[in-house]
Amino acid sequence: MPSLPSPTPASASEVPFSCMLQPVPNPPPARSSPTPIQLPLSRFRQSNPVDLASTRTDSRSPSYTPREEVQLADLTNFGDRYLRDVHGRSAVHDPIVVLHETVGSGQSxxxxxxxxxxxxxDQVSYHTLIREDGTVTYLVPPDKRAYGAGDxxxxSATGTEEAVQTNPNFPPSVNNFAYHISLETPADGDNNNTTHSGYTDAQYQSLAWLIAKTGIPDSRITMHKTVDRSGQRMDPRSFNSQLFLTLLKTYPKTREISIGCLPPETA
Structure with missing residues (x-):
């Protein structure tokens, strides 16, 4: 069996930081990379000690730090964020976090x-995956658009409906302003049942640790089943929201993970 090519450092032209202005009417087929691309951890999370104290509600300072790894998705499975939608209207919204589960193993x-x-x-991705042992696996840079929620x-808290159409052949979605995080499903959840045994303590700790680093307000943290318009999504099943929110309050909110992209002229 031939050996796979070694990952190569990505150039700015392959995975640029900049937004795109507007989708083209007939987008060309997605382009894959001929060799695996390697991006540094700093592309996914910047070390930033600034504590957004005004959003912190618990004085405790947990020492928990999960293992982190980068497993970049293929270039065909994520895309650029846009400043305008397919109709030329503003596509800029405050970011949200959308929670998912894998319904299968994390490695699959x-x-x-x-x-x-x-x-x-066939294209799908999350920005980040949290495995059962709490390992945080970064898949798509936060400045890019992961394909986590179709229709x-x-x-919002004010009742405003937010969605952006970036492809004329598909309905609007939250992907243009979402940060998608998936929890690895336990073995007994690899099915269509409405519940399973739930997620590990390490997963909840890593999830709280991760989301705190986005600085996203609690009111803009949501679930796939909540944003889905088809009525077919159930994930994340058996999610303990009370436990998660309790843990989230113990972590200082920072902006180490910046959800969004730079305008082309400043990138």
């Missing part, structure tokens, strides 16, 4: 994301 999800999928219908809308 990584394998799928790292497989080239030139057809739009979806976010309803």
């Amino acid at each position: 999800a990584v394998n799928y994301f790292q497989t080239p999928h030139p057809r739009d219908e 979806s809308v976010f309803r």
Whole structure:
């Protein structure tokens, strides 16, 4: 069996930081990388000691730090964020966090994301995966658009419906302003049942640790089943929201993970 090519450092032209202005009417087929691309951890999370004290509600300072790794998805499975939608209207919204589960092993999800999928219908990804042991696996840079929720809308605290259409052949979604995080599903959840045994303590700790580093307000943290417009999504099943929010309050909110991209003229 021939050996796979070693990951190579990515150039700015392969995974640039900049936004795109507006989707083209007939987008070209997605392009895969001929060799695996390697991005540094700093592309996914910047070390930033600034504590957004005004958003912190618990004086405790947990010492928990999860293991982190980078497993970049294939270029066909994520795309650019846009400043305007397909109709030329503003596509800028405050970021949200969307929670998912893998409904399968974490490694099977990584394998799928790292497989080239030139057809739009097959493309899917999260920004980050949290494995059962709490390992944080970064898949798509936060300045890029992961394909985590197809036909979806976010309803803000004021009742405003937020969604952006970036492809004329598909309905609007939250992907243009979302940060998608998935929890690895336990073995007994690899099915279509409405519940399973739940997630590990390490996963909840890593999830709280991770989301705190986005600085996202609690009111803009949501779930796939909540934003989904098809009514078919159930994830994340058996999620303990009370436990998660309790843990989230113990972590200082920072902006180590910046969800968004730079305008082309400043990138």
